[in-house]
Structures are given as C-alpha cells and as structure tokens.
Amino acid sequence: MLSQLEVACRQFEEIRKRDHGGAVGFVARELAGWLTKDVVPVVAQLIRRRDFQEQARWSLEHLVAGSKADVRRQIEATDGAIVKHAAALAALAALPAVQERLAQLTPLPGEPSSTDGMPAGLAAVQTISRRPWHDLAAGRDFFAREAGLNLVPIPGQRPPQFVDFVPGFDVYLRLPGDYVADMVLRRVKFWCESLHPIYVRWRGVATGPLGSEPSFQEVQKTVVSLNEHHEELQGMLTGPAAAQREACAALVQVYAEYCPKPELQWLNLPRGSSMRGHLQHWLAQHSEIAIADRIAGALARVAQGGGRQRTLAEKLQDAAQKHTLVLGAEPGHRYLFWKNEPVKGPWNQAALWDTLCALVLKAKRGETIDRFDVGPKVTKHALACRITRLKNVLPRELAARISDAGRGTYSLDVPADEIYPLDIDEALSLSVALSQKT
16 A cells, blocks of 8 residues: 555656646646546545544544534634624724724725724624624535635625635645635634734724723733634644644545545535535646645655554544543553543453443443343342442443333433444444453
8 A cells, every 4th residue: 555655656756857848738637647547546545444534534523513522612612702802892892982082093004984983993893793604614615615704695695705715816725635624724814813903903092091991801801812712723723633634635635536436425525515626627727736746745644654543542532522422442451431531440340341331332222231231140139239330430420321220221321323433333342241242
C-alpha cells in the first residue's frame, strides 16, 4: 500500500520537473492523468480502511448539528458568544448619551452614513444580534464549500455573495481539504471582524461616566468571552491532528471527482449535498499547480502516517464524544466511558466486566439479562450480588439506569443508539468469556 503511495508522489515530482514551455493545456492533461491513474487507485484502497474513513469524515461527525462532541459544544458556545456580543453593542447604542456621541462619528471608508438618527454600524450590529445564519457548521460544505455564510434565506431576496467565500477570488478556497472545518473558522472570523471595528469605535465614545454604565460593562464582558471562545475553537480545529484529517478529506475529494464510480456511502453526507466538487474545473481552466501540490502533500502525509493504526484508547475517546456509554477491551486493558468521562473500576475482575458487557449487549437489543447470560454456574443470588457490586463502582447516574426487572432478571436503560460499539458482534467481542459463552 505504501509503495503505491510513494509511486504516486514520485510521479508528481516528475511532472513538476518537466519543462512544458508554458503549455497550460498540456500540464492540465498531465495532472488529470496523474490523478486518474496514480492517485485514485491509491485512495480506492485507503477508503477501505476504517481509520482513514474516520479521519476523512471527522468534521461531518463532530462539527455539524446533532453531534455531542466537545468541539461541537465549542462551536455552539462561540455561536452564542457572537450573538451576545452583538446584542450587548446594540444595547449600548440604545443609551441616549451614546447615541448622541455616535451620531457625531465620521463613517469609515465603505461604511454607510448614519440615517434617521441611527448610528453608523448599528444596522449591522442589530442584524448579527438576530443571528441570521442557520449554523456555523454545514455538512454540505464537504465537497464544494457551497453553504457560504450559511444564511437563513429571506423570501424574495437572493442570498448575498461575499468575497471571503468565493473561490474565484481566493486561490486558497480552491485547494482540497477539510472544507467543513475551514468554513466554520471562516464564518466565525467573518462575524468577529464585522463586529470588531464597530466595538473599537464605540468603545471610544464610552468615556467618563458612560464607562461605568452596566451596558458598557456588558460589552467588555462579551468581547472577552467571544475572544476566548474563538481562540479555543481555533485550537481545536488546527494543529497536527487537523492536518491529517485535512489530508484524508482532500484525497476523498479527488477520488469523488476522478473515479468513474466512487463509493461514498460511508461518508453519510447530509441529504441534498453535492457529491463532487470543482477540482476538475479549476485544474482544466487554470492548471493551478497549487492544487496538485496540496494533493501530493496529502499523499505524503498519509504515507507518513498511514502505517500507524489508531489505538483502541484513541478510538474510544473519540467515540465517547458522540455516544453516552462506551466500552472497549484489548489484552491487558478494559475501558468504560460514561458521558465522555472515563470510569475507573476493577474491570480486571471478569465477574464484574462480564456482567457489565451482558447488560450492554442486551440493552442494544432491548432485552434483560438473567444468570444464564453471565455463565452456566452463576446462581440468581450470585447475579444479584454482582449487580450490587457493579452499581457500587459505577457513576451514580449510570448505576441508576440498572434496574431489577423481576424473576432474577435485570435491565440497563440506555438507548441503543447511545451505546458504543453500535455493532452487536463487536459488542460481543468486548469480553472473551462472554463471547465464548454466547
């Protein structure tokens, strides 16, 4: 597998070294041939690997609405911080003394003058405070950055176009990568940069007694909160791990456009999303070597880290951000997560672990357990003792989900879709003893 990756990387270097005499069309054809013959077969093999799939669709699973991941909560917190800051600015402008001073300000270049007594910038602040966007994250951006600012449509009006989100004006937008994550950061940056110059100018008028007004204090508080949330979100969506995810997403985008019959069901894209982007268009029209450079870089990064399979602990930590109850086991280690927190316990004791696994397995099926589910020699009394011991070491809320179902049976009240592993066969393998008995 790695040899195919290395061959594809070397083929690109050969294309770069050749003197094409400025023949743009020839370069475009060579690049298209390289992508079709060398890159697509490599990606067709990569997408069969679960770890590659998880990296490629990470943003779809972690960033969009419905996710329980920490980074999704940070997106929502940043979203709320933008709206609160805009609302605080609007409340400050509502003070008569502030209005009077704002009306005397000279508009900035490109800024509309105040009309009807409305201070310059107030209309923008009021619009942002009403949150005119659907969400800061959009799964349909995966292939084509098609959501733009992801604004709520206004009947009878065409959605506005902003240069910051038009690939024709920014070559970086044409490069393949993790569009979903990048567009989240671009949207946050857009709204923050829309508010910041207004905040700076308005802060200047709140001098003297106005500086102690509760409205001004709220503005100061919300700007600090917004900056902190923005910085935290940037940290979560950038760095080495993000670069690996971006490389995988970029290769999937190439595969979708240059493979005649791409297999993409595993992406689980939102309904109505584009199933391919515009890489062919940009390469054919502009022969942008920067796009090919990005693809070659993605191949190199995957080749460098491709031999490393993610550890079970890493996979379970990731799963814990999306599922309420997570279990996993490997030789020498057993893991339990409840509401994204690791649960330490005597899991090396087979009796407790097998009982927990049996509860989870039957919860997936909506069934109860009895003594036969944990061993042929276990009595009703022994199972009751195990359940008591288990509840004593589990978090209180999880323990409360285990109930006596009567006649020596017990149930775990956790919805099947909130439990990981989602696959019954994989759940069976959590405990060697349990799987052997089953």
